[in-house]
Amino acid sequence: MTYTEMLPYFMGMMSMMMLYMALQYMFLRDKAYLYYKFYIACWILFFFFRETDFYNWVGDDTRLSWFVFVFHRIGFPMLSYVFYFWFGKSFLDLPRTFPHIWRIFRIAQIVILTYIGFIIIIALWFAEVDRTPWYETLHTLMRVLTAVVSIYGIRKVYQGGEMVGKYFVTGSLLLLIFGMLAMLLTFFGNTDSDDVAWKIPLFYMHVGVVLEILCFSLGLSYKNKLTEVQKFSMEQALLSEREQREIEQLKIALEKQELNRQMTNLRMRALRSQMNPHFLFNSLNAIQECIITNQTDAAVMYLAKFSRLVRLILENSDKPTIPLSKEIDTLRLYLDVEALRFAHSFHYDLTINTQLDPSLINIPPMLVQPYAENAIWHGLLNKKGERQLNITFSSDEDSLYVSIEDNGIGRKKSAEFESPAKKNKTSMGMKLTNERLNIINELSEDQALAEVEDLIDSSGTPMGTRVNLTLPLL
Amino acid sequence: METLTALIIDDELKGRNLLNELVKRYCPEVRVLDLAASATEGIAAIRQHKPDFVFLDINMPEINGFQMLEMLGEVAFEIVFVTAYNEFAVKAYKYSAFDYLLKPVDPDELRATIGRLQSKKRSNNLQERFSLLMRTLEEPKKLPSKITISASDGIMVLNIPEIVYLEADGPYTTFFLQSGEKFVSSHNLKEYEDILAEQGFFRSHHSFLINLDHIKKYLKSDGYVLMSNGHQAEVSKRKKEEFLKKLEQF
Numbered sequence: 001m002t003y004t005e006m007l008p009y010f011m012g013m014m015s016m017m018m019l020y021m022a023l024q025y026m027f028l029r030d031k032a033y034l035y036y037k038f039y040i041a042c043w044i045l046f047f048f049f050r051e052t053d054f055y056n057w058v059g060d061d062t063r064l065s066w067f068v069f070v071f072h073r074i075g076f077p078m079l080s081y082v083f084y085f086w087f088g089k090s091f092l093d094l095p096r097t098f099p100h101i102w103r104i105f106r107i108a109q110i111v112i113l114t115y116i117g118f119i120i121i122i123a124l125w126f127a128e129v130d131r132t133p134w135y136e137t138l139h140t141l142m143r144v145l146t147a148v149v150s151i152y153g154i155r156k157v158y159q160g161g162e163m164v165g166k167y168f169v170t171g172s173l174l175l176l177i178f179g180m181l182a183m184l185l186t187f188f189g190n191t192d193s194d195d196v197a198w199k200i201p202l203f204y205m206h207v208g209v210v211l212e213i214l215c216f217s218l219g220l221s222y223k224n225k226l227t228e229v230q231k232f233s234m235e236q237a238l239l240s241e242r243e244q245r246e247i248e249q250l251k252i253a254l255e256k257q258e259l260n261r262q263m264t265n266l267r268m269r270a271l272r273s274q275m276n277p278h279f280l281f282n283s284l285n286a287i288q289e290c291i292i293t294n295q296t297d298a299a300v301m302y303l304a305k306f307s308r309l310v311r312l313i314l315e316n317s318d319k320p321t322i323p324l325s326k327e328i329d330t331l332r333l334y335l336d337v338e339a340l341r342f343a344h345s346f347h348y349d350l351t352i353n354t355q356l357d358p359s360l361i362n363i364p365p366m367l368v369q370p371y372a373e374n375a376i377w378h379g380l381l382n383k384k385g386e387r388q389l390n391i392t393f394s395s396d397e398d399s400l401y402v403s404i405e406d407n408g409i410g411r412k413k414s415a416e417f418e419s420p421a422k423k424n425k426t427s428m429g430m431k432l433t434n435e436r437l438n439i440i441n442e443l444s445e446d447q448a449l450a451e452v453e454d455l456i457d458s459s460g461t462p463m464g465t466r467v468n469l470t471l472p473l474l
Numbered sequence: 475m476e477t478l479t480a481l482i483i484d485d486e487l488k489g490r491n492l493l494n495e496l497v498k499r500y501c502p503e504v505r506v507l508d509l510a511a512s513a514t515e516g517i518a519a520i521r522q523h524k525p526d527f528v529f530l531d532i533n534m535p536e537i538n539g540f541q542m543l544e545m546l547g548e549v550a551f552e553i554v555f556v557t558a559y560n561e562f563a564v565k566a567y568k569y570s571a572f573d574y575l576l577k578p579v580d581p582d583e584l585r586a587t588i589g590r591l592q593s594k595k596r597s598n599n600l601q602e603r604f605s606l607l608m609r610t611l612e613e614p615k616k617l618p619s620k621i622t623i624s625a626s627d628g629i630m631v632l633n634i635p636e637i638v639y640l641e642a643d644g645p646y647t648t649f650f651l652q653s654g655e656k657f658v659s660s661h662n663l664k665e666y667e668d669i670l671a672e673q674g675f676f677r678s679h680h681s682f683l684i685n686l687d688h689i690k691k692y693l694k695s696d697g698y699v700l701m702s703n704g705h706q707a708e709v710s711k712r713k714k715e716e717f718l719k720k721l722e723q724f
Binding site: 277278280281282284285286287288289290292293341342343377381382 | 485486487488489491492495496499533535536558559576577578579
């Protein structure tokens, strides 16, 4: 087959390739296809003008013919370089993967475009360009320059070692090798287009172009597949991330539920700590005693107070907060019942030292009583002589202060009386109250606080215990 | 009727008055010798009066009832513990066959308790029971391996694993042992069910509390279970399902 006979096949193949790239771009919207389409177009146009007698259409030795001549000889090959750079940019994502190469490509592109523009202007208005020595030198220089830039890029991409890069490198190298081969063969001067195709230098150029296009197409397909895989794994990651988020939300909900459960639990236990079974049954026992010893009035009064206390406790226990006035009522009833039970062997004072209206202040219920019970049982009942309990309420802008002070035996001495069996039971109320304080602190930003103070006189003898309770005003 | 002498030890005045009045009213056969308002007073009164038994309040400030008993050393009298509320203590009393009263006091229970005291041989096995009581109290989570029963002819300490089953006999309970011996306790079956349920015993029937370790064979059709000593214990229809579930877990 002669070179001339082969040419249409070559051009047809190139055109098909271009069409294919255009379609791919339409579907996949990957810029690499677009640039590659232009790249192939440049080659097609180059060969088209080279192999056809375009002077027939544009006229001989007219400005248009010069322009077309310059453009086909310089414009298309040089523009193909520009599109090659851009293709490389999209294909390999150069700005990200090889920013250095991309910078050089862009400089080269400016140089090339300037060169094309310069030659066109010269050719159209100033001087004969074709076959002049200065032009030939300049053109060779440009070709070497672009070749050097390409080789530099190819080398760097090859060193990068990525699979997509390898397609790019192979394709570029194939074109380069066959291009060099074609150039070498031109020195032997066989340009007879009707000779057998493989003897014509340009044939090798075609082979190079075809092989390169093949490589690049393969590379594009590969990249396409890679993108699909990446997209898929990204979707997977997104999906698992969403799942993770859902799990986290579920966890948070669970934690909240757990906290609520704990709160309910604690409320129940708070109820229990105030409705201390000991206190309940001992109170009933004391009432039984009043009845059997015929102290009817005392029994009636005692029973009434006791009932009111139980009623208040039950009412308060399922509320997160209650007015301070109610808590004080409850506390007073509790102290009255205890005083009756111990035949008034201790005295108590309740002082409300706050400017605020106790019915307008809200506090968590049943927090003060356990401290009072503690003071009675551990401070006062172990003591001989006068027993006094003072409970004082005071406040400032954001906190309520409750001081529970007894003149009992003090914590140290009290601890000496504790047997393990006894401790189990008696410290229960305190433990529950502390847990409740912790939960209150977790739920609100303000700090509820209980501090225990040992009271001593000037000689260091214990004079009792004071608990300072600080509650945030809600 | 034999007269019993008693002491009341309670820190609360009302507690002492109450028991004193109740005893006077409902148990004329008991003579209260003295009332003590603290453990210290109690020890002195015990040493002075040597009563048949003592009503002892557990929950007292400074020295509680148990501590008082430990301080006494030798205990030569029966004890009726008086307590408002203490699950652990009540369990311990049951294991060691000590009598106890809950506040406020039920006169019927008071009378039943006094009745038991009258029929009891005096101060039987007291030291052993007392140490069992203290052990149970100190380690409320640990299961005791022994149980004390007040039988008609005295107080017996039994190894729990050797009990094959218990059968109700009116207000009494009969214990059947591996050895073939049997003892009748003056407490009812329900009381034993309360403490022995956690020891692998199962109330298979209104009248039967069986040790699951001693089951030999379950006779499905007849609703009986054959025990290791060859006796048959009834399994009521209502309990069948629960019983089979228990057996599966075994």
